[in-house]
Amino acid sequence: MSVDRPRPLVAGNWKMNGLRSSAKVLSEIHAGYTPGLKAKVDLLVCPPSTLLHVFALASVGSRVAVGGQDCHAKELGAHTGDISAEMLADAGATYVIVGHSERRQFHGEKDADVCAKAVSAHRAGLTAIVCIGETRQEREAGKTLNVVRKQLRGSIPVDSNPQNLVVAYEPVWAIGTGLTPTAADVAEVHALIRDELRRLVGKAEAPKVRILYGGSVKPSNAAELMAVENVNGALVGGASLGAADFLAIAGAYLG
Numbered sequence: 001m002s003v004d005r006p007r008p009l010v011a012g013n014w015k016m017n018g019l020r021s022s023a024k025v026l027s028e029i030h031a032g033y034t035p036g037l038k039a040k041v042d043l044l045v046c047p048p049s050t051l052l053h054v055f056a057l058a059s060v061g062s063r064v065a066v067g068g069q070d071c072h073a074k075e076l077g078a079h080t081g082d083i084s085a086e087m088l089a090d091a092g093a094t095y096v097i098v099g100h101s102e103r104r105q106f107h108g109e110k111d112a113d114v115c116a117k118a119v120s121a122h123r124a125g126l127t128a129i130v131c132i133g134e135t136r137q138e139r140e141a142g143k144t145l146n147v148v149r150k151q152l153r154g155s156i157p158v159d160s161n162p163q164n165l166v167v168a169y170e171p172v173w174a175i176g177t178g179l180t181p182t183a184a185d186v187a188e189v190h191a192l193i194r195d196e197l198r199r200l201v202g203k204a205e206a207p208k209v210r211i212l213y214g215g216s217v218k219p220s221n222a223a224e225l226m227a228v229e230n231v232n233g234a235l236v237g238g239a240s241l242g243a244a245d246f247l248a249i250a251g252a253y254l255g
């Protein structure tokens, strides 16, 4: 293992799921985050924003981080329904996901929008989890590497460093489908991302940036996916909604 290899991060993206009663899941995650797991892997839960503050308060002292799922690029103003990075930070978030494919697909977000959101995350002192990934059509057309490279170059702010940036590779066709790329396909894309990061954050810092894999990560496939070179953790959707599965995925790092 390289000395530069970053500490892994397993992050749960709850998407539009979770009510106040879901605090029970969070307390089960706290209870299951054993000293053995704490020694090996960071945990992050990104609930809907309605639960952020209460989750952040409940997580004080637990070493489970809490994050938002999106933010607006501006700090404040006339943007009905939007939430700024400063508001997320004020609610207790330390991370925010930006550029998730569901935002790109259903809200028309382009790389420049994602980059502006990541800039706002940094302005507010948050770590931006920048999501990229190809569609099924793009993969079948052999365009995966070009698409991922272009998204990465367009979405990563110039002030990024290993503390304020996490990259998540989420093939769109693998999200919520039960399908996953082969380990070799994941390795190929993550190697490309690492290579691009050398240009974007510099040779010395690039090995320290965490690159997560996301898309149908489950307890049954986590060990294989997390063992792939340049995979430094997971961004988990459906399987993060229950504490047992989420902790079992993190448990892939117990070896």
Ligand code: 13P
Pocket (backbone or CB within 6 Å): 013, 100, 170, 174, 175, 176, 177, 178, 214, 215, 216, 217, 235, 236, 237, 238, 239
């Ligand atoms: P699933 O784990 O449900 O496929 O979702 C992945 C994802 O979109 C995480 O951001």
